[in-house]
Amino acid sequence: MTTPTLRLTPIETGWLRTDWGVLCKGRDGEARIPVAAWLIDHPQGRVLFDTGMHKDVQHDPSRMGAGAPYFKAEIPPGHDLGFLLRQEGVAPEHVDYVVVSHLHFDHCGGLAEVPDARLVVQRREWDAGKSSKLVDDGVFIPADYRLGHDVVELDGYHDLFGDGRVVCVPTPGHSPGHQSLRVELDSGPVLLTADCAYCGFMLDEDLMQTVVFDEAEFLASRRLLKKLRNEGCQLLFGHDPEQWESLRQAAGR
Numbered sequence: 001m002t003t004p005t006l007r008l009t010p011i012e013t014g015w016l017r018t019d020w021g022v023l024c025k026g027r028d029g030e031a032r033i034p035v036a037a038w039l040i041d042h043p044q045g046r047v048l049f050d051t052g053m054h055k056d057v058q059h060d061p062s063r064m065g066a067g068a069p070y071f072k073a074e075i076p077p078g079h080d081l082g083f084l085l086r087q088e089g090v091a092p093e094h095v096d097y098v099v100v101s102h103l104h105f106d107h108c109g110g111l112a113e114v115p116d117a118r119l120v121v122q123r124r125e126w127d128a129g130k131s132s133k134l135v136d137d138g139v140f141i142p143a144d145y146r147l148g149h150d151v152v153e154l155d156g157y158h159d160l161f162g163d164g165r166v167v168c169v170p171t172p173g174h175s176p177g178h179q180s181l182r183v184e185l186d187s188g189p190v191l192l193t194a195d196c197a198y199c200g201f202m203l204d205e206d207l208m209q210t211v212v213f214d215e216a217e218f219l220a221s222r223r224l225l226k227k228l229r230n231e232g233c234q235l236l237f238g239h240d241p242e243q244w245e246s247l248r249q250a251a252g253r
């Protein structure tokens with residue numbers, strides 16, 4: 001038996017309560033969606049994909065910026081990202097790279113917990129995060145990400161370790177420079193979609209998500225997800241409560 005050389009661990013950073021209608025067209029009713037981070041142990045380094053929400057959102061909804069009127073955040077007391085990493089046996093200072101899909105509050109809010117990691121982001125997203133209508137409107141909250149990280153700005157696909165096992169895949173549209181992460185596990189490839197597809201049913205039923213920066217790019221990115229899935233890549237969605245539950249069960253949690 002060979003030892004797995006790469007490990008992917010889902011980390012439950014919190015939950016958001018809202019209405020399905022806030023998330024997509026054609027669906028309503030109460031929604032409670034997971035907010036995920038993903039830990040990837042590669043022989044050459046430790047990677048975190050997304051970081052969840054800032055720990056203060058529970059007490060201070062204004063930390064959600066423009067999202068505040070629409071979401072109620074749930075983070076168990078003390079369960080900040082640093083704590084959750086230590087629970088997995090990882091000291092936050094031992095995270096080498098933090099790849100962020102995009103700069104919305106529920107994906108980059110935990111960056112403060114991993115100050116020593118190199119921040120890997122698409123240049124289009126990072127540029128929009130410096131100054132744009134998204135910042136002015138509170139959709140991007142610079143306090144979440146302008147923290148002095150060593151930043152690696154990408155212009156498209158990027159193979160993090162040069163061996164094809166952890167690859168940034170641009171999936172713009174939900175935000176200007178949104179990216180997903182393809183991870184080549186020993187069992188086969190998976191794509192961490194982040195908000196290119198919140199949930200499997202939205203992709204399957206072609207339900208348009210409501211937060212879309214560029215519709216044409218969003219639809220093209222969704223076509224890419226379907227193509228990858230047809231080629232045998234498993235999609236792990238950004239906020240899918242059903243899939244999250246099955247991942248928890250598979251992990252014996």
Ligand SMILES: [Zn+2]
Nearest residue numbers: 102104174195
């Ligand atoms: Zn988002």
